[in-house]
Amino acid sequence: MRPADERPLKARATWRLAAVMAVAVAALAMLAMALQYRLVEGRLMQAQRALLTADLDGFAALYDQRRVIAVREAIALRTATGADEMLLLMDRQGGILAGTLPGWPAGLVRDGEGFTVDPAQEVVQDGSRWLVVARELPGGFPLLVGRPLAPVDDTLAAMRRGMMVLLAAVLAVAAGTGWLAAVWVMGRIGRVNALADRVAAGDLAARLPGPRAPDEFGLLETHVHAMLDRIEALNRATHHLSDTIAHELRTPLNRMVQRLSRLQGQEDEVEALKAEMRQAIRMFDSLLDISRAEADQGGGGLVPVDLSAVAAEVWDLYEALAEDKGLVPRAQVTPGLMVLGDRTLIAQVLANLLDNAIKYCGPGDGLALTVTAEAGRHALRLADTGPGLPEDLRADAFDRFTRADRDRARGIKGHGLGLALVRAIAARHGARLSLPQTARGLTVEIAFPALRD
Amino acid sequence: MSDASSPTVSASGNILIVEDDPETAAAVAAVVRDLGCTPVHRDTLEDGIAESAGDYRVIVLDRMLPGGDGVEAMARIRAGGSRALILVLSALGRAAQRVEGLEKGADDYLPKPFEPEELRARLRALLRRGTMQVLDNDLLAFGDLEIRLKARTVHVKLTHVSVSPKEFELITYFARNAGQLVTRMQLLENVWNLHFDPGTNVVDVHVGRLRRKLEDAGSHAIQTARGEGYVFAPLPASEA
Numbered sequence: 001m002r003p004a005d006e007r008p009l010k011a012r013a014t015w016r017l018a019a020v021m022a023v024a025v026a027a028l029a030m031l032a033m034a035l036q037y038r039l040v041e042g043r044l045m046q047a048q049r050a051l052l053t054a055d056l057d058g059f060a061a062l063y064d065q066r067r068v069i070a071v072r073e074a075i076a077l078r079t080a081t082g083a084d085e086m087l088l089l090m091d092r093q094g095g096i097l098a099g100t101l102p103g104w105p106a107g108l109v110r111d112g113e114g115f116t117v118d119p120a121q122e123v124v125q126d127g128s129r130w131l132v133v134a135r136e137l138p139g140g141f142p143l144l145v146g147r148p149l150a151p152v153d154d155t156l157a158a159m160r161r162g163m164m165v166l167l168a169a170v171l172a173v174a175a176g177t178g179w180l181a182a183v184w185v186m187g188r189i190g191r192v193n194a195l196a197d198r199v200a201a202g203d204l205a206a207r208l209p210g211p212r213a214p215d216e217f218g219l220l221e222t223h224v225h226a227m228l229d230r231i232e233a234l235n236r237a238t239h240h241l242s243d244t245i246a247h248e249l250r251t252p253l254n255r256m257v258q259r260l261s262r263l264q265g266q267e268d269e270v271e272a273l274k275a276e277m278r279q280a281i282r283m284f285d286s287l288l289d290i291s292r293a294e295a296d297q298g299g300g301g302l303v304p305v306d307l308s309a310v311a312a313e314v315w316d317l318y319e320a321l322a323e324d325k326g327l328v329p330r331a332q333v334t335p336g337l338m339v340l341g342d343r344t345l346i347a348q349v350l351a352n353l354l355d356n357a358i359k360y361c362g363p364g365d366g367l368a369l370t371v372t373a374e375a376g377r378h379a380l381r382l383a384d385t386g387p388g389l390p391e392d393l394r395a396d397a398f399d400r401f402t403r404a405d406r407d408r409a410r411g412i413k414g415h416g417l418g419l420a421l422v423r424a425i426a427a428r429h430g431a432r433l434s435l436p437q438t439a440r441g442l443t444v445e446i447a448f449p450a451l452r453d
Numbered sequence: 454m455s456d457a458s459s460p461t462v463s464a465s466g467n468i469l470i471v472e473d474d475p476e477t478a479a480a481v482a483a484v485v486r487d488l489g490c491t492p493v494h495r496d497t498l499e500d501g502i503a504e505s506a507g508d509y510r511v512i513v514l515d516r517m518l519p520g521g522d523g524v525e526a527m528a529r530i531r532a533g534g535s536r537a538l539i540l541v542l543s544a545l546g547r548a549a550q551r552v553e554g555l556e557k558g559a560d561d562y563l564p565k566p567f568e569p570e571e572l573r574a575r576l577r578a579l580l581r582r583g584t585m586q587v588l589d590n591d592l593l594a595f596g597d598l599e600i601r602l603k604a605r606t607v608h609v610k611l612t613h614v615s616v617s618p619k620e621f622e623l624i625t626y627f628a629r630n631a632g633q634l635v636t637r638m639q640l641l642e643n644v645w646n647l648h649f650d651p652g653t654n655v656v657d658v659h660v661g662r663l664r665r666k667l668e669d670a671g672s673h674a675i676q677t678a679r680g681e682g683y684v685f686a687p688l689p690a691s692e693a
Contacts, residue, residue, distance in 0.1 A: 243517065243545055244517075246544050246545055246546065246547070247517045247544040247545070249544075250544035250546065250564070250565045250566055251474055251477070251544055251565065253565070253566040254474070254476075254477055254480075254544070254565040254566035254567065255474075255476045255477070255566075256566070257566040257567065257568065258476065258477070258480040258566075258569070261568060261569050261570075274568075277566065278650065279652075281546070281566075281650075282650055282652055285546065285547050285548075285649075285650075288547055289547055289548070289549070292547075292549065313645060313646070313647075314647070316619055317645055317647070317651075317655050317656075317659070318655055320655075320658040320659055320662060321653065321655050321658045324658050342549070344548045344549060344552050344647075344648060344649065345548075345549075347647055347649075348548060348649055351647070351649070351651050355651060355652060355653055358653075
């Protein structure tokens with residue numbers, strides 16, 4: 001089992017949450033800033049407009065007194081004092097009477113002849129904006145009065161810079177907060193994940209040290225602990241129960257065996273009884289082995305085992321029996337294939353399969369064991385050319401107490417637990433158990449996950 | 454060179470039985486007396502551990518005892534200074550439990566229900582083990598049957614008998630327990646290192662092959678003992 005990757009970057013959920021928060025906060029801040037921007041822009045424009053209106057009112061008053069002459073003097077005076085304005089008065093022929101400009105700006109249209117501020121226009125002069133009023137005074141005197149918009153633009157540019165800095169700051173703070181939250185959340189969740197990994201690896205008694213924090217993570221840890229306590233109690237009860245059953249069954253059986261051993265003169269009968277008792281115990285052990293293997297499924301307690309060596313040993317034990325029965329046994333075992341397993345259980349699996357095969361096959365039948373490495377797995381395959389499985393039995397051949405009717409008819413002994421134990425032990429090892437279709441006989445394949453060194 | 458053929462070890466000494474079922478304890482005690490040893494019985498784990506400090510050659514230890522599991526208590530027995538060999542005799546007889554017991558330091562593990570003959574054979578093997586530590590000579594000679602351990606060869610009347618590696622281990626195990634009953638279960642455990650009952654008598658086939666090879670060479674060393682196992686008795690018994 002691979003331990004949880006605890007890098008904060010893996011805290012996708014936390015990151016998503018932090019990103020949503022950051023975007024929301026940034027959007028709200030930007031919205032507020034945009035409203036303020038609009039307001040400031042409006043106010044500043046209004047102020048420039050007011051100044052322009054005042055200028056025009058002044059010129060209007062002068063014009064009322066002495067017409068163009070007064071206006072010309074006023075403009076000349078203001079130009080001389082270097083006021084921050086755009087002023088221009090021209091004569092009928094286009095000659096400049098007074099003003100700050102060297103000529104009439106190209107493309108600027110003269111609207112009406114009064115001194116009202118409307119309509120005003122915006123023009124760009126020397127790279128900055130101006131709010132100007134272009135008129136043609138009665139008699140054909142073009143007049144241009146303008147106020148610069150540069151202060152407005154400067155202020156707004158400063159505001160925009162401020163907004164960008166603020167946006168960057170909000171995003172940076174959000175990312176930082178997200179990172180910290182991810183680190184913290186992963187730290188807290190990582191503890192629980194690490195605990196789950198240890199439990200999955202077979203350490204049911206594993207618990208988190210230290211006090212629970214009074215928050216949702218503490219609550220999660222408390223719940224996980226409560227769950228583990230329950231599982232552990234159930235597991236202990238199961239183990240205890242199977243031990244108790246074994247004890248309560250075997251102790252009286254033991255008394256029976258002792259008494260049987262004292263009986264004289266009926267050796268055959270005594271032997272038959274003892275054989276029956278052995279058979280009952282075998283069945284009973286198989287059931288307990290199955291439930292134990294199922295209970296331990298996916299758990300720890302497995303160690304590196306040389307699958308090839310175990311297979312070869314068990315094969316060696318049964319090969320002679322197969323030969324004696326007239327079978328044609330052959331084995332092809334790739335040496336040194338390691339798996340994570342339990343030697344006794346693996347030996348039991350193969351012994352069960354071999355026992356079955358030898359039981360069902362007749363003289364002349366082939367019996368072949370292969371142990372090979374293929375695609376990340378170490379496959380143990382036992383193929384015989386015997387009668388095979390009846391088609392209707394293939395689906396549930398590995399269920400407990402499944403026996404073919406023909407066996408009962410032929411008087412082949414068994415309790416239908418052998419293959420169920422094979423399945424439980426294969427599952428205990430995380431191995432894939434299959435019955436490949438073959439032309440003749442039965443082939444059982446168990447593909448163990450290979451142990452990489 | 455040693456002649457290891459002297460058949461019966463006349464055992465003596467004390468054997469401690471820690472067992473809560475009186476009937477089982479009586480059966481074990483009977484076997485112990487049969488072997489010429491003196492049984493001492495305790496029926497709780499605490500009493501057993503306290504008593505184990507005494508001079509015992511073998512301790513027959515139950516597992517599910519009032520007071521706890523005998524297998525878990527073995528460390529305490531060892532810590533108490535006992536040098537006795539420990540035979541666990543328990544209802545917890547599944548293969549995994551037997552292996553667990555042996556891995557935790559038991560010298561032998563016999564599941565209940567047990568045959569008295571089986572217990573006798575195992576106790577005898579343990580008693581022998583206690584006395585025959587220095588049987589590490591290269592040559593085991595039983596009259597005209599000779600086993601060379603380093604060369605891994607077997608000779609009968611100076612004729613080489615070709616045996617498979619497993620058959621060699623088998624005959625070596627027999628030789629180390631010469632003159633005594635050796636059960637199928639003992640062979641399975643000690644020669645094949647398998648701790649479950651395979652149901653069929655797979656061992657018989659191997660013993661049969663070895664026996665035929667020896668008989669072809671003129672030795673009747675291996676004999677079947679009434680239902681329970683085999684006796685390796687290379688000397689006069691075969692001619693008798």
